[in-house]
Amino acid sequence: MKRKFQFVAVALAVGFALSGCGAEHAGSSESGSGSAKASTEGNMSTKDTKDTKDTQGTKGNNMNMQEAAERSDSMLDAVLKEINPEVQWAHGPTSTGSCDVTRRRTVMTIVSEARRQGFLDQVEKFWVKSGYRIKGKNNDEMFPAVYAKTKDGFGISVSVRGKGQVFFEADSPCVKESKVAASASRPNGPAYEGVYPLPRPNVRSDYWSTGAS
Template identity: 40%
Template sequence: MTSLRLVPIAIILTLATGCSATSGIGHPEGNTSDMDMRRAAEEADAIMQRTLSGVKPELRWNHGPSNDKSCVNGNNDSSGTGSVKRRIAIMTVVSKERRGNLLGVVERDWNARGYRITSVRASSEVPAIYAATPEDFRMRVAVGGEGQFFFSITTPCFTESAVPDPAVEPNTPQRAGDYPPRPDVHDEFWSSNAPLPTSSSSAS
């Protein structure tokens, strides 16, 4: 599949590709034999945090709504399993000139971790990249209204259980009002309207 290639990546956009496949939260990737919905949600949170850790300069973010739902069998009856969806809203203002760079960083990070890019929406206004882990956790990074970035992940179906809220504290305060709160954190790099020099190259 053709990857989204918009503009070269600057040296400052280093990727944490040398990170371990495990995290302080969640399970090691590839071990889902004993997961229920709670543990799947923890692993989804860990995958999201690994994704955010691969973006430099750091993005400011907050949790979006978390949803869980029951899975059904071929007869449309409850299967005793369910899936969980987690969301993250980026509160850093990402300029139109830098959106392609951020998408490229995320795509490269996912590829380096062995995730499969399943689809690319190559829109000039609302682009998105979709991917899946080997365990079929389905991820998306997308540009929404006012150029805001959103990350989301949906787990496969696992044994039903209570699902807690994400344990990881966001790095920006929760805003009052309806979701999503629009980005309001300016960053010297991500919010810049200056295009990156064409001679810039990605870090090794």
């Protein structure tokens, strides 16, 4: 009887030891999973923070108003050079806000009603090719317009207004305040310096003015 009792006691001791060992390994496994999860979450947080910093770093507010005006000029230069056949243009007024700047160009070539949509189609196609996002359009027959935006937050538009005159505008995002000099881009016709408002379109084109009275 005594021997039987000793055998049961030994068996129970071994069972408790094995149970403890299993619990220890289970705890280690769970702890390891928790550490991996925490590590993954930590990496995600780091990545999210980095993405946020990268996004902030690409915003227009890293430049000042003069630099933004020059960027707008380059955008306007590019689209006007793309139009075929060439049109004559002059500078419109530059306007500034507390942290933004707008450059303007006025087309002095007569664009007839029959050619207006073709003109805007050329512009839109170029902007899409340049990676701009088309934000909206006005499909009015008399006063159509196209509005686009660049990846770095600049807005640009082309619109037909009174007497069929075509206007371009480029708007900067909010940037650092600074003085803004006159545009260094040279018009391909009369500069009309000191003249405002500019004359209505007065240059005829064998193509763009077709059908205009």
